[in-house]
Amino acid sequence: MRLWMNSKYVRKGDYFLVNKSNEKYVIEAIKNGAEKIITQENTTYDIETIKVNNLEDYFKTFYCKSINDLKLIGITGTNGKTTTCYLIYQILNMIGVKTAYIGTIGFYIDGKIMDLDNTTPGIDLLYNLIMEAKEYGCKVIVMEVSSHALKQNRINGLLFDAVAVTNITQDHLDYHKDMKDYIQSKRLLIDKLKNKKICILNKKDKYYKQFIKKENNNYIIGKDVKIRRVKENLEGTHLCFKDKKKIKVTLSLVGSFNVYNYLMAYKIVKELGYDINLFINKSNLLYSPPGRMQKVCYGTNVIFIDYAHTPDAVLNVLKTVKKIKNKGIITIIGCGGNRDKTKRKIMGKIACKNSSYVIFTNDNPRNENQKVIISDILKGANGKHEVIYDRYEAIKKGIKILNDKKILMILGKGHEDYQIIGNEKLYFSDYGSVLKIINVETNIDS
Numbered sequence: 001m002r003l004w005m006n007s008k009y010v011r012k013g014d015y016f017l018v019n020k021s022n023e024k025y026v027i028e029a030i031k032n033g034a035e036k037i038i039t040q041e042n043t044t045y046d047i048e049t050i051k052v053n054n055l056e057d058y059f060k061t062f063y064c065k066s067i068n069d070l071k072l073i074g075i076t077g078t079n080g081k082t083t084t085c086y087l088i089y090q091i092l093n094m095i096g097v098k099t100a101y102i103g104t105i106g107f108y109i110d111g112k113i114m115d116l117d118n119t120t121p122g123i124d125l126l127y128n129l130i131m132e133a134k135e136y137g138c139k140v141i142v143m144e145v146s147s148h149a150l151k152q153n154r155i156n157g158l159l160f161d162a163v164a165v166t167n168i169t170q171d172h173l174d175y176h177k178d179m180k181d182y183i184q185s186k187r188l189l190i191d192k193l194k195n196k197k198i199c200i201l202n203k204k205d206k207y208y209k210q211f212i213k214k215e216n217n218n219y220i221i222g223k224d225v226k227i228r229r230v231k232e233n234l235e236g237t238h239l240c241f242k243d244k245k246k247i248k249v250t251l252s253l254v255g256s257f258n259v260y261n262y263l264m265a266y267k268i269v270k271e272l273g274y275d276i277n278l279f280i281n282k283s284n285l286l287y288s289p290p291g292r293m294q295k296v297c298y299g300t301n302v303i304f305i306d307y308a309h310t311p312d313a314v315l316n317v318l319k320t321v322k323k324i325k326n327k328g329i330i331t332i333i334g335c336g337g338n339r340d341k342t343k344r345k346i347m348g349k350i351a352c353k354n355s356s357y358v359i360f361t362n363d364n365p366r367n368e369n370q371k372v373i374i375s376d377i378l379k380g381a382n383g384k385h386e387v388i389y390d391r392y393e394a395i396k397k398g399i400k401i402l403n404d405k406k407i408l409m410i411l412g413k414g415h416e417d418y419q420i421i422g423n424e425k426l427y428f429s430d431y432g433s434v435l436k437i438i439n440v441e442t443n444i445d446s
Contacts, residue, residue: 003038003059003124012035015036016030017037017038017058018037039051064157070141073140074189075088076144076165077168078313079316082144084261084265086105086288102130103120104415105291150186161194165189167205167260168182169313183210199218200218202222202260232320249284255317290431298399301406307416309412347380348378355383391433392428
């Protein structure tokens with residue numbers, strides 16, 4: 001028996017929780033087999049109805065004992081949440097600790113089980129995914145925690161054994177309005193720690209000191225874990241770091257930003273009490289999530305597909321490939337519609353400054369005029385660039401002009417297999433488009 005606020009998930013014997021936003025779906029929930037209605041409103045329904053003061057607290061009370069023995073790990077930040085979580089998910093499963101992942105790329109237990117609409121699902125789906133993971137035999141759940149979820153109290157009742165803040169840079173200001181509110185929302189996570197109260201922070205993040213709380217055991221990458229040497233190439237990264245003793249690892253991950261993602265994952269696993277010797281020498285077997293510096297080899301050229309959709313993320317991935325020997329970087333990029341407009345000009349400037357040639361195209365325009373979006377981006381553009389609104393045609397052009405050891409960066413959508421145009425969600429995959437255009441299924445390293 002489960003609790004739901006979305007009537008489509010209700011099955012026989014479940015409870016349907018009602019507030020003003022979903023009360024019109026009560027009839028559907030009853031038809032689907034709801035046994036009881038739990039409500040904040042003063043309405044009585046055709047089946048047993050229980051009045052409560054707070055639905056979020058009811059979730060906490062109902063599920064608390066069932067999930068109390070699970071270890072929960074929460075990762076927040078602007079960039080790097082998905083990769084850090086996915087690395088923890090891989091490491092723990094690698095050493096025999098059955099672990100589930102919940103986040104941007106979906107719900108994973110031994111591989112993907114389902115896609116999710118939000119980085120952090122609504123409270124009903126989130127609790128039920130946690131319950132499902134427990135029923136699968138998982139001992140640990142690692143999840144991305146978005147600023148929206150924190151501000152909207154979607155994780156009400158959950159306490160974490162360890163958290164990490166990857167970094168804070170400009171994003172979601174269409175929702176938060178300013179950086180102060182964005183940071184305050186993120187800070188809510190560090191108040192939700194239990195047991196050893198492990199909190200991992202990033203010294204490179206200019207806001208990291210705002211996340212230090214005396215009651216927590218704070219570990220800072222770049223201070224408590226010192227990076228001694230990083231050597232990058234197209235095949236991966238050689239890393240030397242010191243955490244009381246010197247450790248050397250080889251990673252298949254590309255980019256110095258992934259060094260921080262890896263070290264955060266490493267430190268969380270270590271501080272939770274697991275033996276690092278079980279995975280350190282296997283670190284080269286870890287791989288990036290889908291759509292995160294996902295590599296396709298094409299002749300003497302390389303194509304990278306990445307989810308970078310913030311100024312900081314775009315700068316990081318472009319700076320990474322600039323360090324790698326190449327004869328030119330071609331970048332394909334756009335910005336989402338009905339989202340933070342202030343970052344568009346910045347992203348246009350960063351793309352042009354760090355590329356040999358830029359093709360500006362549609363991302364998810366949603367209900368905003370595509371020409372207005374591109375016009376905003378072009379305010380920061382200079383150098384060699386063009387506009388191709390059709391994303392598939394933009395990718396086709398980018399591949400066409402690839403020649404002799406160049407790098408093509410396709411940024412913004414990463415793992416997404418859809419494009420939102422108007423009110424329609426249409427199938428579209430950057431990775432799938434690349435494979436279709438080059439018509440080659442060999443020499444692919446994903």
